[in-house]
Amino acid sequence: MDLHIDLASSPGRSLRARLEHCLREGIRSGQLAADTRLPSTRELCRQLGVSRGVVFDAYAQLTAEGYLHTRGGGGTIVAPAVGDAERSAAPAARSSAIRYDMSPFTPALGGFPRRALATALTRVLRDVPDQGLGLPDPAGTAQLRHALAAYLGRVRGVRTDAEQIVITTSLRHGLGLVWRALAARGVRRVAVEQPGWPGTRDTALRAGLEPVPIAVDEQGLIVERLDDVAAVAVAPAHQYPTGAVLSPERRRALLDWARYAGALVIEDDYDAEYRYDHQPVGSLQGMDPAHVVYGGSTSKTLAPGLRLGWIVLPEPLLGSVLADQGTHGTIPSPIVQLAFADLIERGELDRHLRRQRRRYRSQRAALLAELAGRLPSLPVRGAAAGLYVVLDLPPGADEAAIVKAARRRGLVIEARGAGRPALVLGYGALSIDAIKPAVVELAACLAGPRRS
């Protein structure tokens, strides 16, 4: 590697002192970033036209001062500054401290279909015309919208054509677009599930709306509590964090309410592909496309890092959402969109989901067996769906303290956050082998606060 070193204008009597000065200042100023590999002594003495001993001594001095370190066989490296070292050690320490990831939000990223996506990307890059690499249509590429219209119709009973679909980066992004479109029409109050996924409430607040919490029980949203709101966001296929599935009676009541009130239902279908006991119930949107906005993403099915989602909109909202999308410009890369369309069209997404479903079904069964064995007095709730179960805690238990204690032991779990105390335990990212020790850890956390 080439290094910019100006020995002539550096202070210092000897060549060695000048070289040390240049390197020291380069490191202090950040021009030479931490982990930068310096040239070998042989190479640098050739570049500078000085003897090898000069370079050797300068490297030795700066190593002694802590500016450089040597990596066995890997040459001389710029050491992190003290502040940097602390900063970079902290995330490493945090992540290495995570021994069992039971986050309900993390899918099995190890199962990501890397090879299938690489093949799809290769195909896209070979076939895409040059114009396809220009700025994308704010609605998303026509290929992906067509592929999704067919896929969502087949798998989720969604009734749509490609023109009603807008491609987003995530469900959160889609919700923001819908809330802003409603706010622009003068809507002020919207209903959200309580407890619910915090992203729903946060996106509504950011759009200037007032989120009105509506309670959820084991049949899902308590529809009769909906009052004077223009829209409600629900996750009918699998509610977070209760794990409830909206009952058939409530589904009907919700759509009756929407029709009667002239209101809109926003259907968050975020993990509906994962149902382990029977076929998932179809979407609400398929029952009444005029009153339901449908949203989904690849965050749970493929990976949150793919940044791909979609919303299906009734005609009246389409124009303002597209205008908003056009100005905000958060449009996923057309190359990624085309590759995802290819995965759908070639049946790769279906194959991947079949594999993932098998994996999650057995991880869920193993978790339930461990919980029954080690914590038999605590009831487990939640449909056989998605990526988590809910573990009820004894009345009066301090959810937040337990979640904190678990973090200290390297176990990531979530609190239910409202209603009776309960923990949300994900099994998506936990391998079968890790389930038993994770539950042992969990049992120890639950025993801890009660003893103290």
Ligand SMILES: Cc1ncc(COP(=O)(O)O)c(C=O)c1O
């Ligand atoms: C109910 C619900 N909807 C949506 C999401 C996130 O979706 P996205 O990553 O696509 O924004 C989550 C959580 O991860 C969730 O729990």
